[in-house]
Amino acid sequence: MPREWELSVEAPEIGVTKTLLVTGDMMIGEIIVKLATTFGPQDWSDHGLWWPERSVWLRRPRITLQAYGIESDSKVQFTSQNKPLKVKLPDRTVVRMKVNLASECFQAVEQVCKAIGVRRFEELSFMRCANPSQPAENVSLHYFGSRSKGHPIHSHLEPGREHTGDGCISGAEYLVSGQSVGLVVRSEEIPDNMFMDRMVTSTNDRAFLNGLWFDSSKSLYSQGVREEDFIQLKFKYFTFLDLDPMVDRLRICHLFEQAHWSIVLEDVDCTEEEAISFSALQLQTILACRRPDLGQQPKQVEDSSDLEAALNDLQVSLGTQAAATSAAPAVMPVRKIDGHLKLSKGSRFLNKQKVGYFVFQECSLLQYSNPSMGGGQIARYNLRGAEITPDLDVDKGKFIIRAEVEEGGETSEIRLATESEEEFAMWLAGCRMASRGKAAGSQGYDAEKEACSVFVNMMTPLKKGEEGRMTLASFLPLSLVKKKNMKQLASSILDAHPAVASQPLVDAKLNYIRAWEALLDFGVSYFLVKFSGVFRAKEELLGVAYNRLIRLDPATHAHLQTWRYSTMRSWNINWEIKEMKIEHEDGPIAFTCRSADLKILHEFIGGYIFMSMRKDVHETVNTELFFKLTGGWEG
Numbered sequence: 001m002p003r004e005w006e007l008s009v010e011a012p013e014i015g016v017t018k019t020l021l022v023t024g025d026m027m028i029g030e031i032i033v034k035l036a037t038t039f040g041p042q043d044w045s046d047h048g049l050w051w052p053e054r055s056v057w058l059r060r061p062r063i064t065l066q067a068y069g070i071e072s073d074s075k076v077q078f079t080s081q082n083k084p085l086k087v088k089l090p091d092r093t094v095v096r097m098k099v100n101l102a103s104e105c106f107q108a109v110e111q112v113c114k115a116i117g118v119r120r121f122e123e124l125s126f127m128r129c130a131n132p133s134q135p136a137e138n139v140s141l142h143y144f145g146s147r148s149k150g151h152p153i154h155s156h157l158e159p160g161r162e163h164t165g166d167g168c169i170s171g172a173e174y175l176v177s178g179q180s181v182g183l184v185v186r187s188e189e190i191p192d193n194m195f196m197d198r199m200v201t202s203t204n205d206r207a208f209l210n211g212l213w214f215d216s217s218k219s220l221y222s223q224g225v226r227e228e229d230f231i232q233l234k235f236k237y238f239t240f241l242d243l244d245p246m247v248d249r250l251r252i253c254h255l256f257e258q259a260h261w262s263i264v265l266e267d268v269d270c271t272e273e274e275a276i277s278f279s280a281l282q283l284q285t286i287l288a289c290r291r292p293d294l295g296q297q298p299k300q301v302e303d304s305s306d307l308e309a310a311l312n313d314l315q316v317s318l319g320t321q322a323a324a325t326s327a328a329p330a331v332m333p334v335r336k337i338d339g340h341l342k343l344s345k346g347s348r349f350l351n352k353q354k355v356g357y358f359v360f361q362e363c364s365l366l367q368y369s370n371p372s373m374g375g376g377q378i379a380r381y382n383l384r385g386a387e388i389t390p391d392l393d394v395d396k397g398k399f400i401i402r403a404e405v406e407e408g409g410e411t412s413e414i415r416l417a418t419e420s421e422e423e424f425a426m427w428l429a430g431c432r433m434a435s436r437g438k439a440a441g442s443q444g445y446d447a448e449k450e451a452c453s454v455f456v457n458m459m460t461p462l463k464k465g466e467e468g469r470m471t472l473a474s475f476l477p478l479s480l481v482k483k484k485n486m487k488q489l490a491s492s493i494l495d496a497h498p499a500v501a502s503q504p505l506v507d508a509k510l511n512y513i514r515a516w517e518a519l520l521d522f523g524v525s526y527f528l529v530k531f532s533g534v535f536r537a538k539e540e541l542l543g544v545a546y547n548r549l550i551r552l553d554p555a556t557h558a559h560l561q562t563w564r565y566s567t568m569r570s571w572n573i574n575w576e577i578k579e580m581k582i583e584h585e586d587g588p589i590a591f592t593c594r595s596a597d598l599k600i601l602h603e604f605i606g607g608y609i610f611m612s613m614r615k616d617v618h619e620t621v622n623t624e625l626f627f628k629l630t631g632g633w634e635g
Helices: 028-039 105-116 136-141 203-212 249-264 272-290 292-296 299-317 421-435 445-459 478-483 486-500 505-517 598-612 623-630
Strands: 004-011 016-023 047-051 056-058 075-080 082-088 094-100 124-128 150-153 173-176 179-183 186-191 230-235 338-345 354-361 364-368 377-382 387-393 398-407 410-417 525-532 539-544 548-552 559-564 568-574 579-584 587-593
Touching (some): 004 028, 094 105, 203 525, 203 539, 249 272, 272 505, 387 421, 387 445, 421 445, 525 598, 539 598, 568 598, 579 598, 598 623
Parallel strands (some): 004 075
Antiparallel strands (some): 004 016, 047 056, 047 075, 082 094, 094 179, 124 230, 150 186, 338 354, 387 398, 525 539, 525 587, 539 548, 548 559
């Protein structure tokens, strides 16, 4: 008969420790049944055995204690496998939901993605939340845990984030299929700087931040995650299969937000011109969220109107009379824009401001001496083709619109001063439409006015309690905001917006993502490595992209060499010395990773190879193949 011995089992949820008489050939399933009977009538179906000494879950019910290596001096815990975590989603919303901490991280990601309605879970993974106060080289060692103190959980959302139109977060709860999976706003303790973002000041910083990814083949619990901890869910592999606006509205929403903040926080570099284009698309998403009808301006109506006009001209040129009697397309009424403004001209305009009554007529601005227009027209300013420049300083109460107009064959500047932010947005929208040859107040005026209102909002300094309001720094890379004139940048965004003003919400977000994918350094994850062999034994940067490895100079970031996955013959890892060796057609390379665990770098390479093997959009994810390519046969 097998020798019996005592096994100490703690149930932390109920604060009880029991001692069981067991034998080495008892299976884990038998132990769990015995514990459920010992601890009394309760639902223990979610509980499992955790071995703290080895940081491993005893998940195989038919494996014996002896096979696991558990002896009489071992202590195990009988604890729940699904525990509540605070998960920061790619769209920066924090949800509190139960996550399986016993299954592999890869499968836990699948669980969360199914709960929030995001397809292609294999493209995402979990990261630790970095503490921005820590140096970049130590960032992987300092992250937020369950003992952090601070403020209530809140969603770091900007105006216009009420994504009721595209299925994203709206209201207090995150709803999926009518079921609440977690609270968006919850009175729990959260670190003071949970939503502070670390500005990436160098490519080396990016390399160290990549050390925060969790190992996909291990459970979150074995990697130090405990109940009520904070973790991030982010897109890890930048190969987005089958991105369909019809079924991927939530996926596009999350991907758009990650793309946006990667540009603002300079995770990826872009030129000033590209940054302005991104900001114009972002402005359109805000307007389309606030007023869905504004993002669906009838482009077809305008096209049909042009066609009608062309046919009409053709009929007139042919000498027919049909043009006079043909049915004209419906014309929307032009909104009247009128009111009192302060007009000034010349360089010393502050001393020459005159109050007058102004009204828009088509593309012209008419000035009268009084509202009844009985005093006669004083002046007429043709704004078609005029250069309109907003001159705004909210703190000083300065709301001026500058317009370069032609008078008597010469170009002169007039300045229109308003009294409030609302008036400024109203008149600026009219002037901008007139300068483009559209009748001020005609179709599209509401969208233009909304855009001008956002412009005013961007230029208004943040006050206490307004930390969630969007400013210019929420649109553009931080270094660009610091170097350039804010008024010029905001004006450039406003000038670029009409080109995308007709795009619906999902289209604007999708175009933002496509433009993000077109950036030169898109999707490159950096690691600090030390090559051996043919290269000098110094630290260099290794970029991991979806189709290649890139060796870069750490000082200049110049591309020194590229190895494509298609030329890769094999790779293996020596776990004792933490060295990875890759066989290419051009010869072997070997390196150690200095900015992250080598397993993370290996997982990126294997993960991208796995992503490239996805062909059929209807095929289920081959989890076994993923672990085979990313596991590295680590012992």
